[in-house]
Amino acid sequence: MTDRNIDILVIGAGPAGLAAAIAAREAGITSLLVIDREKEPGGILRQCIHNGFGLHRFKEELTGPEYAQRDIDRAAELGIPIECSTMVLSVSRDHLVTCVSPVYGIQRIQAKAVILAMGCRERPRGALCTPGTRCAGIYSAGTAQRFVNLEGFMPGKRVVILGSGDIGLIMARRMTLQGAKVLACVEIMPYSSGLNRNIVQCLQDYNIPLLLSHTVTDIRGLHRLEGITVSEVDQNRKPVPGTEKHFACDTLLLSCGLIPENELSLGAGVSLSSATSGAIVDETFETNVPGIFACGNVLHVHDLVDHVSAESYKAGCSAASFVLNRHSEDSYFSVMDGDGVRGTVPQRIHRNVDSPVDLMFRPAGVYRNCAVVVECGNIEICRKKAQIFTPGEMALITLKPEHLRNLDENILTVRIERN
Amino acid sequence: MKTMSDILIIGAGITGCCVARELAAYHASVLVLEKESDLAEGATKANSGIVHAGYDAVPGSLKAYYNVRGASMYSGLCASLGLPYKQCGALVIGMNDQDRETIEKLRLRGEKNGVSGLRILEHDELLSLESELNPAVICALYVPSSAIISPYETAFAIADHAALNGVSFRFNENVEAVHVQPDGLFRVLTSSDEYLCRVLVNCAGSYGAQIHNQLSDTKLEMIHRRGQYYLLDRMDHPPFTHTIFQCPSSMGKGVLVSPTVHGNTLLGPTAEDIVDPMDTATTSEGLSEVLRKAALTWPNISVRSNITNFSGVRAHLATDDFIVGPCDSCPGYYEAIGIESPGLSSAPAIAQDLAGIIADQLNLSAKSDMVPCSVLPVPFRDMNTEEREKAVAADPAWGNIICRCETVTEAEIRAAIRRPVGARTIDGVKRRTRAGMGRCQGGFCMPRVADIIAEETGVSLPDVKKGSGDSFILAGSVESFLKGDTAYDRSEY
The missing domain is CATH 3.30.9.10 (D-Amino Acid Oxidase, subunit A, domain 2)
Known part of the structure; x- marks a missing residue:
């Protein structure tokens, strides 16, 4: 058995893990390691061959693999070791990481700090409790994306997409371009959970109907999918009898939400937020377990990889500070979700913070011409106006250190003020 | 081509598998026909997995008799096959x-x-x-004394032991007709083949009455x-x-x-x-x-x-009891019908009795060289660190985790395909290894499992199926779609 001692171990070599590792190295950490279960680094970007990545960060439109390659190249330049085909089996509270790979067998790695960057998984059919048969032809959108883009095979010919998450929208266009017929995209909510640009470019441009306030209520087919029933839903998301539409299709793709992959985090004693399903962190992205940091989609599901990279870079810097003993004292503000706001990250902020803090959250609904307000007790400390908020696009408000000075209360509330 | 065997069993659920294994102890050729693509595809894969204690059945019924007797066999049976058995009460x-x-x-x-x-x-x-x-x-x-087991894994291990001792299993063979020939042999017609046998055993589950009604003077309704x-x-x-x-x-x-x-x-x-x-x-x-x-x-x-x-x-009979044994109006024909709950608990005992009577009738001699069952290897997820280290050192495939939710390795998936009655489908691998049984429901591992099945069984990826029938997981290659090629155009829905 190999036993190693290192300063920082990063779990996951997707955009989050790579950015965090690059930041840590740039901050002066030489003893660090990135591990990933896949054969190559890059994470889910490897199968995202469409463009639109990097508009914020690089001011150009890259494909997923191109975006990932920039970080992989930078990591190589900095001499950051990445061990692939390595699966982490457990992380302990005191940073002992056990992993396995075909080449090195079982390894136990003791790190001074651990950065969790495992990403997320797609919500499967079981979580939706959709009735019907359990035939072939029902896949999560990401699984279908892997088949088409990495393996070169088409899952089917006549496709319905349940859920309007971004991967589902992207796959609607991808399947269409590859010669399949996409009959509809069905969304249970009265609004899409995907980016507006994807609704335009992936559905509208190809005349694929988006059925809002609809869901799949039956699945038919003994062996391979033969058809589905779609029903309208009422305000409580319950199907309305008499509104059934039948689609003959051989494929149903699910794009019904992403779930941060936090089984390892739980094993390490990391507390999770019920709003984000990710770790509860402070503005340095440190979890409740000292020296364990979380960033990217394992922390909260992002819309844009650019934001993942930016967040993870900060997490990498914080982990480096932790190792280099520049950690600040522990007196915090708690950040709470107020009206119209869900899943604000970070959930805690050091009172003596000395650099700006981005508060990221999901609007709970579609709101027009309103403002996001941060309050401490009765004192409004920050306000930002916006024309529209939708749950499909993560919202952000930046707090400056001076906003947080001279406050008596310990609770910051983020809310959306509607007219 | 007509295939001749001494004993032909219809149905590879838990009952058929148990009967086959009991009969494997004798010098006789035994063939099991199954209409689905794998073992345990009917009620055996979709029940509560309980070894019932036997307080529920009416005293004096066959259900009561076989339940109590069968239940007492499971703990030893599971231990000998390396299967999970938990007396949870x-x-x-x-x-x-x-x-x-x-x-x-x-x-x-x-x-x-x-x-x-x-x-x-x-x-x-x-x-x-x-x-x-x-x-x-x-x-x-x-x-x-109430216990829990994994019903399909139990059927797999029992079928493996039967196969190790010479029992043949044929899948995708739907029995369409059975009758007795003038020479006394049974003629069994399937969708694709024809079989002859001296003794016919009906373990057809939901289709038990359908087989029975072709051979017996009495008629049953399922x-x-x-x-x-x-x-x-x-x-x-x-x-x-x-x-x-x-x-x-x-x-x-x-x-x-x-x-x-x-x-x-x-x-x-x-x-x-x-x-x-x-x-x-x-x-x-x-x-x-x-x-x-x-x-x-x-x-x-x-x-x-x-x-x-x-x-x-469940295969329920209006009489609310099992039918087990020889059929009076059709010599050589044996049956286990209506094996609903507590059927799983009863199956080992039912099989013992049926095999005993059949061996008597055919005057079969017991084998002296019965191959012992091979105890299943401990799954990676249940190994301690030392065992894991050894396993990876012996075969690097033990270090390649394919299913991350249930921690299933490439080695276990290959072994499941190579078992005596091995997995041929995504569902077959899933039930034998738990790859795809976890919270992501195969979202990550299914394409990788499909690759391994294709490689191990020598088929191309679009020929890999989820389960029975035309349950192909893919419709064809990206190239064939762009060309409008219909190479994999198997059916129009």
Whole structure:
């Protein structure tokens, strides 16, 4: 058995893990390691061959693999070791990481700090409790994306997409371009959970109907999918009898939400937020377990990889500070979700913070011409106006250190003020 | 081409597999025909997985007799095959005085059937045993000998042992007609072939009556009774450690809440009579019924961690008892019909009896060189660090985790395909290894499992199936689609 001692171990070599590792190295950490279960680094970007990545960060439109390659190249330049085909089996509270790979067998790695960057998984059919048969032809959108883009095979010919998450929208266009017929995209909510640009470019441009306030209520087919029933839903998301539409299709793709992959985090004693399903962190992205940091989609599901990279870079810097003993004292503000706001990250902020803090959250609904307000007790400390908020696009408000000075209360509330 | 065998068994569910294994101990050629693509594809893969103690069946019935006898065999059977068996005990809970009367009756019935250790527990003791239990519970029948197993994994291991001892299994062989030839041999016609045999054994599950009615003077009618379930994710502390039954009452039979041997929680089943035994769809009505009823046992019920819903179809006879043994009006024809609950618990005992009578009739001699069953290797997820280290050192495929939710390695998936009666489909690998049984439902591992199946069985990826029939996972290559090529255009929906 190999036993190693290192300063920082990063779990996951997707955009989050790579950015965090690059930041840590740039901050002066030489003893660090990135591990990933896949054969190559890059994470889910490897199968995202469409463009639109990097508009914020690089001011150009890259494909997923191109975006990932920039970080992989930078990591190589900095001499950051990445061990692939390595699966982490457990992380302990005191940073002992056990992993396995075909080449090195079982390894136990003791790190001074651990950065969790495992990403997320797609919500499967079981979580939706959709009735019907359990035939072939029902896949999560990401699984279908892997088949088409990495393996070169088409899952089917006549496709319905349940859920309007971004991967589902992207796959609607991808399947269409590859010669399949996409009959509809069905969304249970009265609004899409995907980016507006994807609704335009992936559905509208190809005349694929988006059925809002609809869901799949039956699945038919003994062996391979033969058809589905779609029903309208009422305000409580319950199907309305008499509104059934039948689609003959051989494929149903699910794009019904992403779930941060936090089984390892739980094993390490990391507390999770019920709003984000990710770790509860402070503005340095440190979890409740000292020296364990979380960033990217394992922390909260992002819309844009650019934001993942930016967040993870900060997490990498914080982990480096932790190792280099520049950690600040522990007196915090708690950040709470107020009206119209869900899943604000970070959930805690050091009172003596000395650099700006981005508060990221999901609007709970579609709101027009309103403002996001941060309050401490009765004192409004920050306000930002916006024309529209939708749950499909993560919202952000930046707090400056001076906003947080001279406050008596310990609770910051983020809310959306509607007219 | 006509294939001749001494004994032909129709159906590779738990009963057919157990009978085949018992007969493998004798010098005789044994063939099992199965209409699906794998073992255990009917009721065996979709039931509650309980080894019932035997308090429920009417004293004197075959159900009572075989249940108690079969249940007593499981612990040894599972140990010898390296299968999970957990004597978790059961509680039949009562919420009112009428239930208390029923529970008292069940206790007496159980004692008559020879079930030991039955006791009636009161409210306080129950809540200290099971803290998630509805506090309105007043008493319960405590059944210490009730156990849980993995029904399909049990069938796989038993079939492997049969195959190691010469039994042949043929899949995708749907028996369309059976009759007796003038020479006394049975002629069995399937969709694609023809078989002859001296002895025919009907273990056809839902299709038992259909086979019976072609050979016997008496006619049977099978009632297909569907049961729907919820299967919740594994938890470090599952809500219940015992199998919790609701008291049968005028309101119906109720549903159970039970741990599984793998740490999941099972809720169900419903009981709906349906027309087509292949109709294993779930329905919104059925699933709501399970939730509504299970909430009586478990008021804090949460299905947020639901992994999957499924349903199975029980082979119910109007007489409400098993039919086991030779058929009077058709010499050489044997049957096990109506093997619904407690069929799983009863199967090993039913098989012992059937094989015994058949061996007598054919005057078979026992083999002296029966190959012992090979105990299944410990799964990677159950190994300690040292064992894992050794396994990877011996074969690097043990270090390649394919299913991350259930921690299943490439080595285990390859081994599942190479078993005596090996996996050929995504579902076959899933049930043998648990790859794809976890919270992501195969979202990550399914394409990788498909690659391994294609490689191991020498087929191309688009020929890999999820299960039976035309359940192909893919429609063709990206190139063939762009060319409008119909190379894999198998069917138009």
